[in-house]
């Protein structure tokens with residue numbers, strides 16, 4: 504199968520497919536969004552855990 508290789512990150516791309524690693528701004532935004540999602544998940548997990556503890560002790 505024919506593919507292009509991104510010269511920046513080495514990712515295999517479909518012909519004509521741009522690699523988003525070249526857009527530094529977008530990459531930073533994605534990283535920030537991913538970090539925010541992780542924090543949200545951690546908080547939700549925390550909340551579930553305290554609800555769980557409440558159920559156990561009461």
Ligand SMILES: [Zn+2]
Pocket residue numbers: 509510511512513514522523524525
């Ligand atoms: Zn790339």
